[in-house]
């Protein structure tokens with residue numbers, strides 16, 4: 384059974400994780416634990432409970448804000464003219480041995496679900512993400528994310544009302 388867990392260096396093998404994007408692997412191996420401890424981000428991993436040390440994928444979430452002017456015009460009209468509170472999907476990656484098997488979809492679903500849960504307590508209008516390349520941008524667009532006006536590599540997904 385697949386399970387989402389908080390990243391725990393004593394339980395999860397970060398070194399064996401490879402997504403095909405060196406920057407995302409390096410982040411998990413060298414920075415994710417430190418940044419979690421400092422309250423900069425929360426990192427959650429996906430594991431199979433039959434082999435719970437193996438990280439199948441991960442994502443990170445933090446608080447964020449975007450300028451209303453970055454959002455599409457119709458959305459802007461509905462919002463105040465000051466920075467809009469958001470969550471940031473800092474990083475998301477699936478193990479390269481399992482690309483195309485639905486892990487990316489599952490990771491996005493878990494991240495959005497966590498945001499919806501968190502915004503019961505702290506308001507946030509959208510989930511934003513910085514795509515690391517064109518393929519990643521297309522992946523997020525596939526899930527309904529909209530590119531920001533000034534920087535199309537930053538995308539947002541309205542979390543609804």
Ligand SMILES: CC(C)(COP(=O)(O)OP(=O)(O)OC[C@H]1O[C@@H](n2cnc3c(N)ncnc32)[C@H](O)[C@@H]1OP(=O)(O)O)[C@@H](O)C(=O)NCCC(=O)NCCS
Nearest residue numbers: 476477482483484485486487488514515518519521522525
């Ligand atoms: C991007 C990534 C997370 C996708 O994960 P995955 O497990 O291969 O994707 P899935 O099998 O869950 O595919 C989910 C859906 O996304 C679509 N999809 C996958 N990659 C896509 C892409 N580059 N562009 C558009 N759609 C894409 C699939 O067709 C599938 O569509 P469906 O649900 O309608 O069938 C994975 O390829 C990865 O980790 N890549 C390296 C790291 C990376 O680029 N992360 C993005 C960080 S910015």
